[in-house]
Amino acid sequence: xxxxxxxxxxxxxxxxxxxxxxxxxxxxxxxxxxxxxxxxxxxxxxxxxxxxxxxxxxxxxxxxxxxxxxxxxxxxxxxxxxxxxxxxxxxxxxxxxxxxxxxxxxxxxxxxxxxxxxxxxxxxxxxxxxxxxxxxxxxxxxxxxxxxxxxxxxxxxxxxxxxxxxxxxxxxx
DNA sequence: AGCAAGATCGGT
DNA sequence: CCGATCTTGCTG
Numbered sequence: 001x002x003x004x005x006x007x008x009x010x011x012x013x014x015x016x017x018x019x020x021x022x023x024x025x026x027x028x029x030x031x032x033x034x035x036x037x038x039x040x041x042x043x044x045x046x047x048x049x050x051x052x053x054x055x056x057x058x059x060x061x062x063x064x065x066x067x068x069x070x071x072x073x074x075x076x077x078x079x080x081x082x083x084x085x086x087x088x089x090x091x092x093x094x095x096x097x098x099x100x101x102x103x104x105x106x107x108x109x110x111x112x113x114x115x116x117x118x119x120x121x122x123x124x125x126x127x128x129x130x131x132x133x134x135x136x137x138x139x140x141x142x143x144x145x146x147x148x149x150x151x152x153x154x155x156x157x158x159x160x161x162x163x164x165x166x167x168x169x170x171x172x173x
Numbered sequence: 174a175g176c177a178a179g180a181t182c183g184g185t
Numbered sequence: 186c187c188g189a190t191c192t193t194g195c196t197g
Contacts (some may be wrong), residue, residue, distance in 0.1 A: 078190030080181050108181050
């Protein structure tokens with residue numbers, strides 16, 4: 001069943017591992033697709049020098065300062081839409097980048113495959129008719145590693161283990 | 174007003 | 186390794 005908004009009210013570092021194994025559901029003209037979330041990355045607060053919130057509240061990142069449960073999308077390199085979920089409380093800018101779902105490894109590939117663009121900015125995951133997250137009762141093994149492609153942030157931010165990866169499925173032997 | 178850089182991807 | 190492609194936030 002669909003996750004309600006309170007799931008996203010919690011701190012991003014709590015929500016991120018909890019998102020792994022859940023299903024990202026997209027409904028597009030009566031066609032529904034569902035993919036397991038396999039990799040996410042946390043952007044936490046105004047101090048995080050890797051986060052868009054580091055410049056304070058701007059037109060682009062405003063939704064990050066809202067309560068959890070909303071979608072934050074933005075365009076990178078002029079061509080790829082990045083899908084994020086806002087978490088935490090009001091005026092506590094946090095976002096979780098969806099980096100991988102089963103079948104599509106990479107944030108740009110996800111939005112291209114699911115046809116997600118700027119029109120999803122601010123979409124409410126608890127009430128939307130076209131995107132939401134469902135519980136799948138999986139308890140995946142989780143690995144934490146540093147975030148990818150944010151060397152510009154410097155220490156300690158570029159070393160924080162805020163990238164959460166679902167461990168590869170157990171092998172039969 | 175102008176500019177450099179970017180939470181990326183795909184092809185050489 | 187490099188180019189695509191354009192928004193953003195900073196500088197002047």
